[in-house]
Amino acid sequence: MDRTDRIRQFIEDRFLVEFGGEVTGGTDLFKAGVMDSFGYIQLMSFLEEEFSIGVTDEEILTDVFVSLDAIDAFVARKLAGQGAGRGDASCAG
Numbered sequence: 001m002d003r004t005d006r007i008r009q010f011i012e013d014r015f016l017v018e019f020g021g022e023v024t025g026g027t028d029l030f031k032a033g034v035m036d037s038f039g040y041i042q043l044m045s046f047l048e049e050e051f052s053i054g055v056t057d058e059e060i061l062t063d064v065f066v067s068l069d070a071i072d073a074f075v076a077r078k079l080a081g082q083g084a085g086r087g088d089a090s091c092a093g
Contacts, residue, residue, distance in 0.1 A: 003051070003072065003075060003076065003079075004025075004072045006050060007047070007068060007071055007072055007075065008025075008068055010043070011035070011043070011068065014039065014042065014046075015029075015034050015035055017032075017034045019068065024068075025067060025068040025069040025072075026067050026068075027067055027068070028066045028067055029066055029068070030066050031066070040060075040064070041060070044060055047071070047074075047075055051075055051079060053082065054078075054082075055078075
Protein backbone atom coordinates (compact mmCIF):
# COMPACT_ATOMS: atom_id res chain seq x y z
CA MET A 1 0.00 0.00 0.00
CA ASP A 2 1.57 3.28 -1.06
CA ARG A 3 1.40 6.66 0.64
CA THR A 4 -1.74 7.82 -1.15
CA ASP A 5 -3.53 4.55 -0.42
CA ARG A 6 -2.67 4.78 3.27
CA ILE A 7 -4.05 8.32 3.51
CA ARG A 8 -7.16 7.38 1.51
CA GLN A 9 -7.71 4.33 3.72
CA PHE A 10 -7.49 6.44 6.86
CA ILE A 11 -10.00 8.96 5.51
CA GLU A 12 -12.40 6.22 4.40
CA ASP A 13 -12.20 4.39 7.71
CA ARG A 14 -12.34 7.46 9.93
CA PHE A 15 -14.98 9.46 8.08
CA LEU A 16 -16.99 6.59 6.61
CA VAL A 17 -16.68 7.74 3.04
CA GLU A 18 -15.59 5.91 -0.07
CA PHE A 19 -13.49 7.44 -2.80
CA GLY A 20 -14.36 6.70 -6.38
CA GLY A 21 -17.97 7.84 -6.67
CA GLU A 22 -18.99 11.36 -5.78
CA VAL A 23 -15.88 11.79 -3.66
CA THR A 24 -12.67 11.95 -5.66
CA GLY A 25 -9.11 12.86 -4.86
CA GLY A 26 -9.86 16.45 -5.75
CA THR A 27 -13.06 16.77 -3.72
CA ASP A 28 -13.09 19.47 -1.04
CA LEU A 29 -13.67 17.21 1.96
CA PHE A 30 -14.96 20.08 4.09
CA LYS A 31 -17.51 21.28 1.55
CA ALA A 32 -18.62 17.70 0.89
CA GLY A 33 -19.32 17.27 4.59
CA VAL A 34 -16.80 14.46 4.94
CA MET A 35 -14.50 16.16 7.39
CA ASP A 36 -14.77 18.93 9.98
CA SER A 37 -12.08 20.78 11.90
CA PHE A 38 -11.87 18.09 14.58
CA GLY A 39 -11.46 15.45 11.92
CA TYR A 40 -8.79 17.56 10.25
CA ILE A 41 -6.77 17.61 13.47
CA GLN A 42 -7.16 13.83 13.72
CA LEU A 43 -5.93 13.51 10.16
CA MET A 44 -2.90 15.69 10.86
CA SER A 45 -2.05 13.54 13.90
CA PHE A 46 -2.36 10.43 11.76
CA LEU A 47 -0.02 11.89 9.14
CA GLU A 48 2.56 12.76 11.77
CA GLU A 49 2.53 9.27 13.22
CA GLU A 50 2.15 7.28 10.02
CA PHE A 51 4.83 9.11 8.04
CA SER A 52 7.04 10.37 10.88
CA ILE A 53 6.69 13.97 9.76
CA GLY A 54 6.33 17.09 11.82
CA VAL A 55 3.31 19.29 11.15
CA THR A 56 3.56 22.71 12.73
CA ASP A 57 0.63 24.64 14.14
CA GLU A 58 1.29 27.26 11.46
CA GLU A 59 0.96 24.66 8.71
CA ILE A 60 -2.26 23.38 10.21
CA LEU A 61 -3.74 26.86 10.47
CA THR A 62 -2.46 28.48 7.28
CA ASP A 63 -2.27 25.58 4.84
CA VAL A 64 -5.58 23.83 5.22
CA PHE A 65 -5.50 20.87 2.88
CA VAL A 66 -9.04 20.18 1.80
CA SER A 67 -8.66 17.29 -0.64
CA LEU A 68 -6.92 13.94 -0.72
CA ASP A 69 -4.73 15.19 -3.56
CA ALA A 70 -3.65 18.25 -1.56
CA ILE A 71 -3.05 16.21 1.59
CA ASP A 72 -1.01 13.68 -0.36
CA ALA A 73 1.05 16.43 -2.02
CA PHE A 74 1.70 17.99 1.39
CA VAL A 75 2.94 14.68 2.80
CA ALA A 76 5.11 14.12 -0.28
CA ARG A 77 6.70 17.55 0.19
CA LYS A 78 7.29 16.90 3.86
CA LEU A 79 8.85 13.52 3.17
CA ALA A 80 11.04 14.93 0.40
CA GLY A 81 12.36 17.77 2.45
CA GLN A 82 11.33 17.02 6.02
CA GLY A 83 10.43 20.69 6.38
CA ALA A 84 12.87 22.19 3.91
CA GLY A 85 11.59 25.31 2.27
CA ARG A 86 9.37 26.33 5.18
CA GLY A 87 11.52 28.46 7.37
CA ASP A 88 14.32 25.93 7.23
CA ALA A 89 17.02 27.98 5.59
CA SER A 90 19.76 25.44 5.53
CA CYS A 91 22.21 26.81 3.04
CA ALA A 92 25.71 25.73 3.76
CA GLY A 93 28.46 27.21 1.76
